[in-house]
Structures are given as C-alpha cells and as structure tokens.
Amino acid sequence: MLRSDETEVFSVINPEGQSDYLLVCDHASNKVPLILNDLGLTPKQLHDHIAWDPGAAKVAEALAQLLDATLIMSGYSRLVIDCNRALISPQLIAPISDGIKVPANQNLTHKERQQRIDTFFTPYHQAINAVIDQRKDRVTKLLSIHSFSPALAESGKDSARPWHIGLSFKGKAELTDLLHAGLTQNKQLCIGYHQPYEVDEEFDFTLIEHAVKRGLDHAMIEVRQDQLVGEQAAKQWAHRIVSALNHS
Numbered sequence: 384m385l386r387s388d389e390t391e392v393f394s395v396i397n398p399e400g401q402s403d404y405l406l407v408c409d410h411a412s413n414k415v416p417l418i419l420n421d422l423g424l425t426p427k428q429l430h431d432h433i434a435w436d437p438g439a440a441k442v443a444e445a446l447a448q449l450l451d452a453t454l455i456m457s458g459y460s461r462l463v464i465d466c467n468r469a470l471i472s473p474q475l476i477a478p479i480s481d482g483i484k485v486p487a488n489q490n491l492t493h494k495e496r497q498q499r500i501d502t503f504f505t506p507y508h509q510a511i512n513a514v515i516d517q518r519k520d521r522v523t524k525l526l527s528i529h530s531f532s533p534a535l536a537e538s539g540k541d542s543a544r545p546w547h548i549g550l551s552f553k554g555k556a557e558l559t560d561l562l563h564a565g566l567t568q569n570k571q572l573c574i575g576y577h578q579p580y581e582v583d584e585e586f587d588f589t590l591i592e593h594a595v596k597r598g599l600d601h602a603m604i605e606v607r608q609d610q611l612v613g614e615q616a617a618k619q620w621a622h623r624i625v626s627a628l629n630h631s
C-alpha cells in the first residue's frame with residue numbers, strides 16, 4: 384500500500400537507549416498513505432483528534448531524550464488502522480469516529496482490511512515485540528503515551544474532562560502509583576486515576592499484548608490535548624513525568 388518514498392510504518396527512536404523504560408506511541412501520526420486519498424476527509428478533520436493524538440509524539444520524543452529510553456512510534460493515522468485496538472474490535476478500522484464518517488473505511492472487503500493489517504498493524508507490533516525480545520535480561524517497563532481530547536463531540540456539552548493528565552494500568556499498579564504519587568505533589572494538577580479511560584482488552588491492545596501478557600510493569604499516560612499547545616508544552620510535561628518517575 385506504500386510507495387518506497389512514503390513514511391515508514393513505524394520508527395524506533397534511540398534504539399540504543401539505556402533506560403529500563405520503553406516508550407510506545409500508537410497514535411503519534413496523522414499521516415495517510417497516498418493510495419487512500421486522505422481517507423476522503425478534509426485537512427481539518429485529519430488534523431483533529433480523530434486521526435491521531437495531537438502532541439503525544441512530542442511528549443514521547445522528549446521523554447525518550449530525558450530518560451535515554453527507546454521509543455517506538457506508529458507512522459500512520461489511527462483512522463488507517465488503529466494499532467491500539469484488538470483485531471476483533473469494530474473500531475480497528477473505524478467507519479465513524481467521534482461522529483465523523485470516514486469515507487474510505489466504509490464496507491471494506493476482507494482483502495482491503497487484511498492489507499491494512501499486514502501493512503501497518505502487524506509490522507508495528509512485531510517491532511515492539513522484537514525490541515522487547517532483544518532486551519533479554521534487562522528490565523523493561525512499558526510506558527504507553529497518548530493524549531486525549533478535552534471533550535468528545537458525540538458525548539455532548541457536559542463531557543468536559545477535568546484531568547490534565549490521566550494514568551491507568553491493568554493488574555500491576557506499581558508504576559502508575561509511582562507516577563500518581565509524584566504528580567500529586569504539584570497541587571495545581573488534576574490527575575486522573577483510571578481516567579479518562581480504564582485499560583480495556585478491546586481498546587488498549589498495545590498494553591495488554593506487550594506488557595500485561597509478558598508481566599511487565601507498565602502505565603498508560605494520557606495528557607489532555609489542550610495542555611500540549613505551544614513549543615515548550617510537551618517538553619514541560621515530559622519533565623513533569625520524569626520528575627514523578629524519579630521521586631521517592
């Protein structure tokens with residue numbers, strides 16, 4: 384589905400990173416392969432949160448640098464295929480997202496669906512698997528970096544989300560609790576615990592597949608998107624997260 388001059392399906396930043404932390408960013412990009420013609424969406428729609436997690440890649444990249452951690456990022460929009468959804472999920476290749484119909488995702492044939500899985504989803508997850516396998520005896524603590532919309536259009540006016548940052552996990556709480564304890568020292572912050580989302584088997588494939596199934600310490604970190612506007616905002620959030628990880 385990709386020409387040789389198009390963006391890579393995934394990128395591995397700082398592959399020699401020495402940190403115990405391994406960073407993943409499923410919704411880093413809003414790119415669409417040329418062959419899919421912007422999925423039939425407008426540039427504005429493709430710039431919106433339905434296509435990616437605005438700001439998340441910048442937070443993840445800043446964290447990779449501050450922690451000296453390896454980071455794996457998906458290179459394409461979640462509307463091409465959502466690398467954080469289980470293959471059985473109806474939202475894997477979303478026909479509608481937050482009330483917006485995605486023209487190129489209507490009534491896909493089995494072949495079209497399989498092409499997207501084979502081209503984007505499988506190589507991304509194989510890359511994460513390979514990086515974890517290579518670490519062998521090293522400790523790996525997985526941090527999954529996302530950003531969330533201040534409110535969802537389809538949830539109506541009362542859906543404003545008060546949390547500046549949200550943390551969640553499945554099973555192993557240690558890393559989430561460490562982050563939570565560190566971040567709560569800043570009294571200005573409203574911190575979500577299992578907010579805005581709980582880790583879910585259908586919607587959080589990456590954490591389930593690569594951390595929970597392997598028994599790795601992990602946390603999902605979601606920063607609210609309006610917190611990530613401006614050049615320095617992502618770096619500031621990365622600093623806060625690193626301070627929380629290092630507090631004791």
Ligand SMILES: [Zn+2]
Nearest residue numbers: 410436529530
């Ligand atoms: Zn996300």
